[in-house]
Amino acid sequence: MANEIVFSRNHIDNVKDLDVYVGNGGYSSLQKGLTMAPDELIELVKASGLRGRGGAGFPTGMKWSFVPKDTSKPHYLVCNADESEPGTFKDRQLMEVNPHQLLEGMILACHAIGAKTGFIYIRGEFVGPIQIVSRAIEQAYARGYLGKNIQGTGVDVDLAVHPGAGAYIWGEESALLNSLEGQRGLPRLKPPFPAVSGLYASPTIINNVETLANISHIVNNGADWFKQWGTERSAGTKVVSISGHVNRPGNYEVPLATPMMTLINEFAGGVRDGHKLKAVIPGGSSVPILPAEKCDINYDYESIQAAGSMLGSAGMIVMDETTCMVGVARNLVHFYRHESCGKCTPCREGTDWMFKILNELELTGGQMDDIDLLLDITDNMDGKCFCPLGDTSIMSVVSGIEHWRHEFEEHVRNGGCQQRAQNGH
Amino acid sequence: MAHLTAESRQRINDIAARYPEKRSALLPALYVAQEQDGIVTDEAIIDIAELLEATPAYVKGVASFYTMYYRYSVGKYILQVCGTLSCELCGSGQLVNHLEERLGIKEGETTPDGRFTFETVECLGACGGAPVMLLGDKYYEKLTIKQLDAIIDDLRFKPASDHPEPPQLVPFEDKPAGAKST
Ligand SMILES: Cc1cc2nc3c(=O)[nH]c(=O)nc-3n(C[C@H](O)[C@H](O)[C@H](O)COP(=O)(O)O)c2cc1C
Numbered sequence: 001m002a003n004e005i006v007f008s009r010n011h012i013d014n015v016k017d018l019d020v021y022v023g024n025g026g027y028s029s030l031q032k033g034l035t036m037a038p039d040e041l042i043e044l045v046k047a048s049g050l051r052g053r054g055g056a057g058f059p060t061g062m063k064w065s066f067v068p069k070d071t072s073k074p075h076y077l078v079c080n081a082d083e084s085e086p087g088t089f090k091d092r093q094l095m096e097v098n099p100h101q102l103l104e105g106m107i108l109a110c111h112a113i114g115a116k117t118g119f120i121y122i123r124g125e126f127v128g129p130i131q132i133v134s135r136a137i138e139q140a141y142a143r144g145y146l147g148k149n150i151q152g153t154g155v156d157v158d159l160a161v162h163p164g165a166g167a168y169i170w171g172e173e174s175a176l177l178n179s180l181e182g183q184r185g186l187p188r189l190k191p192p193f194p195a196v197s198g199l200y201a202s203p204t205i206i207n208n209v210e211t212l213a214n215i216s217h218i219v220n221n222g223a224d225w226f227k228q229w230g231t232e233r234s235a236g237t238k239v240v241s242i243s244g245h246v247n248r249p250g251n252y253e254v255p256l257a258t259p260m261m262t263l264i265n266e267f268a269g270g271v272r273d274g275h276k277l278k279a280v281i282p283g284g285s286s287v288p289i290l291p292a293e294k295c296d297i298n299y300d301y302e303s304i305q306a307a308g309s310m311l312g313s314a315g316m317i318v319m320d321e322t323t324c325m326v327g328v329a330r331n332l333v334h335f336y337r338h339e340s341c342g343k344c345t346p347c348r349e350g351t352d353w354m355f356k357i358l359n360e361l362e363l364t365g366g367q368m369d370d371i372d373l374l375l376d377i378t379d380n381m382d383g384k385c386f387c388p389l390g391d392t393s394i395m396s397v398v399s400g401i402e403h404w405r406h407e408f409e410e411h412v413r414n415g416g417c418q419q420r421a422q423n424g425h
Numbered sequence: 426m427a428h429l430t431a432e433s434r435q436r437i438n439d440i441a442a443r444y445p446e447k448r449s450a451l452l453p454a455l456y457v458a459q460e461q462d463g464i465v466t467d468e469a470i471i472d473i474a475e476l477l478e479a480t481p482a483y484v485k486g487v488a489s490f491y492t493m494y495y496r497y498s499v500g501k502y503i504l505q506v507c508g509t510l511s512c513e514l515c516g517s518g519q520l521v522n523h524l525e526e527r528l529g530i531k532e533g534e535t536t537p538d539g540r541f542t543f544e545t546v547e548c549l550g551a552c553g554g555a556p557v558m559l560l561g562d563k564y565y566e567k568l569t570i571k572q573l574d575a576i577i578d579d580l581r582f583k584p585a586s587d588h589p590e591p592p593q594l595v596p597f598e599d600k601p602a603g604a605k606s607t
Pocket residue numbers: 051052053054055056057058060063080081082083084085168169170171172173174206207208209211212387388389
């Protein structure tokens with residue numbers, strides 16, 4: 001409990017209710033935060049070292065400072081609650097358990113970037129969170145935490161929920177803006193970046209749910225307090241979503257730089273039923289897979305990068321020794337092929353061809369040349385796709401072949417996946 | 426198939442009023458249409474285009490882009506089993522096999538009595554509860570074959586009048602002042 005920020009009120013019964021939230025110190029940051037000058041607030045968030053929790057890890061205060069000061073256009077804040085990166089399921093819990101914490105952070109962020117309007121873009125399958133956040137917004141309006149002249153500070157903020165409709169690509173911020181404008185969710189060319197020209201071509205800041213959920217705590221307690229956790233480049237805590245072959249899957253908020261094996265063995269209760277660890281995807285499906293030997297590292301941005309992967313969205317997928325790595329690549333490439341928006345050729349065609357080849361390897365064995373052909377395709381995609389979806393779709397293939405090439409070769413020799421033949425699916 | 430009712434049209438207009446630009450209401454409007462008829466009909470597309478000042482082709486293009494809008498008839502209950510990695514690692518394949526056997530249909534198909542459609546879908550954002558199934562607005566987590574059978578048994582014999590309300594995906598009603606930009 002002592003090491004929790006965004007989950008620190010999770011144990012309080014019914015904290016999603018405004019009265020309970022306020023009774024436990026909720027919305028107390030507004031008097032302080034909304035009477036600070038916007039620049040001061042941005043400086044505070046910069047000093048805290050908070051980095052975006054949506055995947056890219058971009059420093060939040062710096063992102064906010066990119067909003068031009070001299071436009072006559074309205075500014076917008078958009079909360080990215082699309083949560084569709086395989087392995088990641090923290091934003092759902094953050095919204096369901098403590099929606100007001102998110103609203104409080106959004107009000108402060110709106111003040112910092114000079115926005116009077118914010119949207120919370122929630123994936124359409126999350127009917128529960130959509131209803132809970134909508135109800136929280138209603139309550140906040142009724143009690144003067146939203147709307148005009150919030151708590152007598154002279155600051156106006158309006159917030160609304162916008163439901164998505166089932167597409168991973170909407171998590172990409174420019175595609176999300178297109179869909180919020182009522183278009184097909186295709187990514188936009190950058191630059192211009194959304195901070196300059198985003199929603200309705202106006203300055204727009206997009207932040208993840210967890211990023212925004214941290215803000216009220218930083219305002220209340222200060223930058224140094226936040227930096228007591230983690231490292232210089234990875235400040236604060238992080239909610240890690242752990243799934244796959246562990247005994248206690250779930251979301252765990254820990255200080256950054258907590259050993260990864262502590263997360264697996266202590267928080268998530270260890271690899272299931274006495275099996276052995278084989279591999280971990282440390283940060284959601286878009287990052288390279290690490291073999292067990294490389295998992296003895298601290299869970300922070302720089303250590304995971306040094307080990308050859310990324311912290312990403314902190315969705316940790318744990319696999320034991322029974323896992324077939326060709327099957328893993330096939331599964332994830334299937335995901336990217338399905339989610340590719342089709343706008344650019346390397347991604348649209350590349351994901352399709354990778355899947356066809358992996359499917360052959362898995363079902364009938366394919367040919368030995370297929371393995372290098374796969375690598376050739378990934379090489380033709382890497383850095384050549386219009387948006388990061390295509391670039392990251394190759395991760396499980398490249399890292400899979402790098403560390404477990406023998407398994408791919410065995411599939412060719414055996415005429416397909418032995419395990420799949422045994423299990424019958 | 427039906428055009429939008431006066432009530433649906435009113436709801437769409439109310440939603441549109443909450444955005445700086447009308448067209449932003451397109452996705453919620455498609456949900457309103459789907460709530461009315463169970464699918465998004467051609468007539469509804471024409472009506473939405475008129476209300477939001479777009480062309481029918483444009484609205485159709487958007488509706489077809491996303492997986493949560495149904496353009497063709499689907500079963501009363503849509504069983505969506507997640508097949509992405511965490512769920513596959515935790516046995517979603519067995520659930521899929523079982524459903525195909527039990528319902529006598531392949532994924533993407535609807536039972537002849539129109540009661541069930543079964544789909545495999547990509548990550549539902551609930552991987553900690555793998556394997557996961559979404560049915561209407563309810564997530565079933567750590568789902569076992571036994572529980573799945575119980576769910577199907579329950580729905581199989583339910584009289585039509587007991588059908589649950591469709592999920593409320595348009596959470597805009599009864600809300601005070603909206604987020605209309607100043
Ligand atoms: C294909 C793709 C999917 C993404 N999905 C999400 C998502 O579901 N949620 C999220 O917060 N960010 C997602 N992102 C990252 C966003 O584009 C953006 O960087 C992030 O929301 C910014 O917020 P942050 O700075 O607070 O992290 C995705 C990026 C890409 C390329």
